[in-house]
Amino acid sequence: MTQPIQDPNRDPVSYSIQLAKINKHFGAVKANVDVDLNVVKGEIHAIVGENGAGKSTLMSILYGFYEADSGSIYVDGKVVSITDSKRAIELGIGMVHQHFMLVDNFTVLENIVLGAEGSWSLTHSLAKARKKLQEISDRYGLNVDLDAVVSHLPVGLQQRVEILKALYRDAKILILDEPTGVLTPQEVDQLFAILKTLKSQGVSILLITHKLQEVIAISDQVSVMRAGAMVATVNTAETTREALAELMVGRKVLLRVDKQEANSGAALLKVDSLTWHDDANVPRLEDVSFTVSAGEIVGVAGVSGNGQTELLGLLSGMLDVQQGQINIEGVCIDAQHQMTPKQIRHLGVGHVAEDRHRDGMVGAFSAEETAIMGFQDEPEFNGSILQNRSAITEHCQELMSTFDVRPVDPNLKSASFSGGNQQKLCIAREMNATPKVLLVGQPTRGVDIGAIEFIHQQIVALRDQGSAVLVVSVELEEILSLCDRVLVMSEGRIVGNVLASETDARSLGLMMSSSRSGDQMAQQGGQS
Incomplete structure (x- = not known):
């Protein structure tokens, strides 16, 4: 059993979650490497990092989608084994996914009770759930019409339903994965007000997001992951967006676009x-x-x-x-x-x-094939009968070099590149022609x-x-x-x-x- 690293000034039971030396490999890929994390009860703890940094894998381990290869998980100071999401829910861990897990043509009440009916009589289960949900709504300010059909609700209220689902199952630890991706600023304000209320009632919140301005606005602590490892945990009040970005990337990053005023024409x-x-x-x-x-x-x-x-x-x-x-x-x-x-x-x-x-691409195609999609009939890429493979390869190498696509391997399958490099390859293809x-x-x-x-x-x-x-x-x-x-x-x-x-x-x-x-x-x- 791996012991967690913790603040000597804190009682272990002041932590809702402690992860100690968590490791997870997928073949040769090291998704999590000796990750330590301490989440204080009743605080909002943000986790940030680039794509592939290991955030989602770590949260999937905590919610029981994956099991760690090694390391220990502590809930309320006690070591636990989380083999599946059912066990996570039993331990008071709830998760609101980036893409909502709701049945569109069910009502709010039906969605919340689904999988947690608790009785052979659906009528009895719904009546009991309605009473409990009213108490939860009043306590946390999560008002929503329980009889509304989910597909008729705006996304901000659908997200509220997901939070209600977790609280209905008695979650005291709430994981939110990119929760503001589809919200307007006003809906973000409403969500943050709800999170502050949850925090005041002792709920611990783990916030996974790439929006650093929101991290600064709502969290108490923020942990930064890079290449599967935890590289820093800081008090949010003592850091900045720029400092967090540098920790994420390993170099200084310009967060605002540097451009001159537009000189528009026809x-x-x-x-x-x-x-x-x-x-x-x-x-x-x-x-x-x-x-x-x-x-x-x-x-x-x-x-x-x-x-x-x-x-x-x-x-x-x-x-x-x-x-x-x-x-x-x-x-x-x-x-x-x-x-x-x-x-x-x-x-x-x-x-x-x-x-x-x-x-924009076909994952099974090589990078050089993706680099000419839509342009494959152009004379420069074709001989009298067959495609000019050397010209296509050279073209792709030039695009990769100019647009910093890594690795510079025209023969690598498009699906094997990271999301950012896939996007840079698609943008390079379109921009190279200098479109009007x-x-x-x-x-x-x-x-x-x-x-x-x-x-x-x-x-x-x-x-x-x-x-x-x-x-x-x-x-x-x-x-x-x-x-x-x-x-x-x-x-x-x-x-x-x-x-x-x-x-x-x-x-x-x-x-x-x-x-x-x-x-x-x-x-x-x-x-x-």
Whole structure:
């Protein structure tokens, strides 16, 4: 039994969780290496680190998804064995996953009771649960309609249901994995108010996040992981975002985009009254109009699912235009004049897909094959009969060198690269052609903080060469730092058009959550 490292001034029972010399290997990959962690009762403890640093593996061990190869886990000062999530729940450990584990067509009450009915009579179980949940809601300020169907709830309330599920099972230790990824700033404020209430009632909270400003705002302590090891644990009040970023990466990182004021020119992309309905005739875009000019970066902000994906699909040719027009440097695309993605690419449009795994690459392809996807018919990559493999390999090596893709191995399968290097390879492919218009969906999703800095620099460099760039991102900090102008989408409509320098995350959040009846208050910038 491995003994935990702890503060000699603290009684061991003052810790809700202690991890001692936790090791976990997956083949040759060392996911966790001698990890020590102490979580004080009634505190919010953040864990940060780059992708692959070992955070998720460590939390999966604590919640029983994995078993450690070696090391010990202590709960309330006593050594325990956590072989599965059922055992974790018995020990008072609950987890709110990044992607909610809810049944959409069940009510809130049915979702919470599912798997914990406790009686052969469902009617009796639901009545008993309703009473207990009312007490929990009153105690922690987690009000939600227990009879509402989950699919009808906004994401902020769905997350609240997940927290209620854990508390209903008597969780005293709550793990939250990237809890603010789909929330507006106002919903983040509501979540943080709930977390503070939970903390005041003695609940210990482990917060896994990549948003350092939120770590500073809400946590009491923060632990930093790098390459599977725990490299530091500090009091949050005694550190900064910059210091945490340096601990995560191992070097200084510029957290804000360094760019000059935009020098915009003629409009290269014009969208006029674009409306699109899905196969069920549900409107996903309604009367969308905007422009993007040469030499500017326009960001599209909004909670996921508000029409951004459909907008990128239409602009890239992946979806057919139903109503309205798209004009790319004088070429009109509408219901009578459709264009394929290949034809749109030949107009000088680059497209970095929102979901690189689904639309931007094929995991089984080599890096050099991914590097020419969409360009495979270009003469430089083809001989009279067969592809020119040496030219393709040389092209990929040049891209990898220029865009810092590691390792520089054109023959390595695309799936074998880290998320950040996959993204850099996709961005390199699109930017290398110096497109007149670049469409970028979620440019830094799943990307390490060091790679984020590099990707932002490349996008700004393309802008400064005179390209028009449209960026879709759910990260408001990224939108405000990277973009010159911001469009806000809500329920498939543009409800705001503002200069990035004249707004902030809170104002954008209000627009993002605005109803259609309130659209006029958000139309601050008009159509530029």
